[in-house]
Amino acid sequence: MATVKLIDYEEAGPEVRAVYDDIMATRKSDWVNNFWKALAVDPALLRRTWESVKQVMAPGALDPLTKEMIYVAVSATNGCGYCINSHTAVARAKGMNDAMLAEVLAVVGMANETNRLVQGFQVELDAVFADGGRKT
Amino acid sequence: MATVKLIDYEEAGPEVRAVYDDIMATRKSDWVNNFWKALAVDPALLRRTWESVKQVMAPGALDPLTKEMIYVAVSATNGCGYCINSHTAVARAKGMNDAMLAEVLAVVGMANETNRLVQGFQVELDAVFADGGRKT
Amino acid sequence: MATVKLIDYEEAGPEVRAVYDDIMATRKSDWVNNFWKALAVDPALLRRTWESVKQVMAPGALDPLTKEMIYVAVSATNGCGYCINSHTAVARAKGMNDAMLAEVLAVVGMANETNRLVQGFQVELDAVFADGGRKT
Amino acid sequence: MATVKLIDYEEAGPEVRAVYDDIMATRKSDWVNNFWKALAVDPALLRRTWESVKQVMAPGALDPLTKEMIYVAVSATNGCGYCINSHTAVARAKGMNDAMLAEVLAVVGMANETNRLVQGFQVELDAVFADGGRKT
Amino acid sequence: MATVKLIDYEEAGPEVRAVYDDIMATRKSDWVNNFWKALAVDPALLRRTWESVKQVMAPGALDPLTKEMIYVAVSATNGCGYCINSHTAVARAKGMNDAMLAEVLAVVGMANETNRLVQGFQVELDAVFADGGRKT
Amino acid sequence: MATVKLIDYEEAGPEVRAVYDDIMATRKSDWVNNFWKALAVDPALLRRTWESVKQVMAPGALDPLTKEMIYVAVSATNGCGYCINSHTAVARAKGMNDAMLAEVLAVVGMANETNRLVQGFQVELDAVFADGGRKT
Structure with a gap:
């Protein structure tokens, strides 16, 4: 298991939820994979990484x-x-x-x-x- | 410089020349780059690597x-x-x-x-x- | 599982036990982790690696x-x-x-x-x- | 030399200059190193990488x-x-x-x-x- | 499990079977390990890799x-x-x-x-x- | 050039000279290569690395x-x-x-x-x- 606690949507704060919402909206899906739930330990890391991946893979x-x-x-x-x-x-x-x-x-x-x-x-x-x- | 002597066409034996000829024919060029001239220290390695690259990159x-x-x-x-x-x-x-x-x-x-x-x-x-x- | 047999304290010879004892004394703990039990297949490798780690991480x-x-x-x-x-x-x-x-x-x-x-x-x-x- | 042309401040467009300006302001220096001049081939890559480095290294x-x-x-x-x-x-x-x-x-x-x-x-x-x- | 279906001898086509036969004959064994069963997804990749390994490891x-x-x-x-x-x-x-x-x-x-x-x-x-x- | 000053025998202190002497004696040579002259920035690192290499390569x-x-x-x-x-x-x-x-x-x-x-x-x-x- 991961070396940090995976953070599910339900227990996430507003910064993390905002990123999860954007991931799901961008992908037209209703879930978020574990990678993002691990990064959520550091909301700035989560946001930066997601924004970068979204930009690079477009x-x-x-x-x-x-x-x-x-x-x-x-x-x-x-x-x-x-x-x-x-x-x-x-x-x-x-x-x-x-x-x-x-x-x-x-x-x-x-x-x-x-x-x-x-x-x-x-x-x-x-x-x-x-x-x-x-x-x- | 390389850890083995690079072998030019002029000094190469028939096995090596045959591969060099095929490289040039395949690429429609009149020269062979240093990578192949280093592999020529071992004609079997040269042939095998060239045949593989030619097949994989086709x-x-x-x-x-x-x-x-x-x-x-x-x-x-x-x-x-x-x-x-x-x-x-x-x-x-x-x-x-x-x-x-x-x-x-x-x-x-x-x-x-x-x-x-x-x-x-x-x-x-x-x-x-x-x-x-x-x-x- | 490891590609060599892990050696527990009980079955270890005196050279290996001496290193295990020093690991436990240095760390103020009462056990040795699997890494060292694998290296014990070669007592010289075990001793050298432990002495190096102890020195470098001090x-x-x-x-x-x-x-x-x-x-x-x-x-x-x-x-x-x-x-x-x-x-x-x-x-x-x-x-x-x-x-x-x-x-x-x-x-x-x-x-x-x-x-x-x-x-x-x-x-x-x-x-x-x-x-x-x-x-x- | 680099596989893309390094872009100096004088020849850079406004998007690239804006990033160079921020690099120099953040570092309190009057020059930009070659890494950024290579990334400038793609202004979006330049901006994203700089913003990330600035955030991560703060x-x-x-x-x-x-x-x-x-x-x-x-x-x-x-x-x-x-x-x-x-x-x-x-x-x-x-x-x-x-x-x-x-x-x-x-x-x-x-x-x-x-x-x-x-x-x-x-x-x-x-x-x-x-x-x-x-x-x- | 592998990202492609492993192909067993029974379900393999003649190209793949020919390579499997040569692997077993060369090794004097009666089975083929999973690596080759994965490569069999691409018979040319299977053949080329096996011929290379056989030549290099001889x-x-x-x-x-x-x-x-x-x-x-x-x-x-x-x-x-x-x-x-x-x-x-x-x-x-x-x-x-x-x-x-x-x-x-x-x-x-x-x-x-x-x-x-x-x-x-x-x-x-x-x-x-x-x-x-x-x-x- | 190296990111630390290479230390020649003439300018080395006794700890470093002792290792250089052992390198030369072990190798039956009259010089020390640059790798060791870089490690000499940290005499303990120099000694530990040399003792390890000597033991492992014997x-x-x-x-x-x-x-x-x-x-x-x-x-x-x-x-x-x-x-x-x-x-x-x-x-x-x-x-x-x-x-x-x-x-x-x-x-x-x-x-x-x-x-x-x-x-x-x-x-x-x-x-x-x-x-x-x-x-x-």
Whole structure:
């Protein structure tokens, strides 16, 4: 169980309830997952994190499904079980099927393998890749 | 510089040249980057890694640009400078602009932040997220 | 369960018992936690690790509570559940309350986020920060 | 060099300048470091990250120096050179001396060592440490 | 449980069965572990990963037991419970005893400690270690 | 450059000189590498770390070359450039050739890939691998 008490809506103060209400309204759902109930131990942390996640995951230059798949990729690299399960579930709800998940993780596996080969051999950067290929 | 000698085409044996030729043919380019020249110290490692990368990064359930952005996301999480620069360059060549790169990294940053909050508070998984939301 | 047999006091040899005795005397407690019972598979590893932990976590230029909070911060970054729970418990026993824990993890989350933004964008170091600001 | 163009004050638009102005006012300084100049490629990312850092690093249940030392500890664990140098410099400016830095890193080293020993031996959690020692 | 359905031999198609058959023949065993049953969601991923693992873990310049111990060392550093348990079990079957496991993990712990001390202090490389000591 | 002043033999106090002398005597060399010169900022940290490294890397159930290769494997996984270069150089001095280095890193790459596939799919442990295959 969590190292802080999870705070349910009923026992939450007005600051926390306001965030929970916005989470549910934004997601068109009637519940809040445990992550937010743990952050509620610190209402400022809860609000800041939710506002950030809401802003970052909104449609922009990338669509929300691509963003969720990147979230899964990072969480798999970090080995965070809660994060992998919850973001895989959200990505599925947004349209990711088994074939797409398998390809996300195939890239994750390959990137983790080649990252360590590059580092292990201490390969120096090719001049053409300097600055990540920007031309400005 | 690398911890093994980088092997140029001119000094490479036939096994290594065959892989280099396939890399250049696949990419429609006339050069091979340093990563492959380091792996060439072990021709079997070179061939296996190239065959895997070629297969994983080919179009499939996900398009090649999405795959490159996931590669960048993992490499940023692992802090591999060569990998970040080279895959950012390739992603740019495939159509990623500054706005898309900034959103990739914004998601990477947010996922790394929330991964550690989840782990730091040891949040238990909500039942609805079990098995990553699969229904089978 | 652990990949080696945990060794209880009763079945331990004299080398292991001597370390267990010192752990209990130092902590003014009457038991030894599982971490040490696993290390006891190799008495030299047990002794060396305990002597190091005892030395590092003792009061010095930093107070013991600050050291425990840094331990929690690193363990959260590494996602080690045992380590997070045990060092959070010890930090609580030394005076860390929920508000302090939330701030520790807020910093951990922020550092993990900005570490990846810096790496993802490959930001070059400002001259003024060279050598970590030392003036010698 | 960075994978995006660093944006100086002179060439920045009003959204970016407003954040730069707040950074300088908050820090009572007359310059902005490269990290923010990279984030400026995406003004929303710049603003959100700065607002978060400002909030998280402000005095609260923990003092600003303790927070900076935790930032250094996480950055050392992640191996982010820019982050280590810049936050070490800021921590020094807030009062951290060599002896304190050495103790921060001694704890970081010890935590990274024991985290991996715990994981490598797959040690099961002692019941007394469940929930990080909370009593609620 | 896994985020994809594990595929048993009975329900597998011919591509998957062919890989399962080769796994069992290579290992002289009559079952396949869950890792492969998860990868079977994507037969190309399954085949590629198995062919790679078979090639990498075969006897070569290093013997198979040394390779398994390196696998355990990396898995302990990454905190992957499944990987630690399964590769520890395989290493034991190949001759690793408790004393050897303890030394593997002692080196893993020490390397993780000193890696972070080096990074935390940002130690510059001695000239004699450039290129990992190669003389070519 | 390092975030603390590197301390040369000539300017070191007697505690530090005693450790430097032991390093040189143990290694039968006439110099000390930068890592130790950074740790010398805290003589207790220097002594403790050196005593631990000397003990851990000595011949035991594993030979010193195998231990060095495990050190390289962990350092490659963590991306510590100093550590990779220095331990690769030491391993070469102890007999590791290019073919062996390539196999070490091939295993490191494969382990990092499959670690993330296991975590990404959240594969549950097979009963036979429980406790890492120990029978006690």
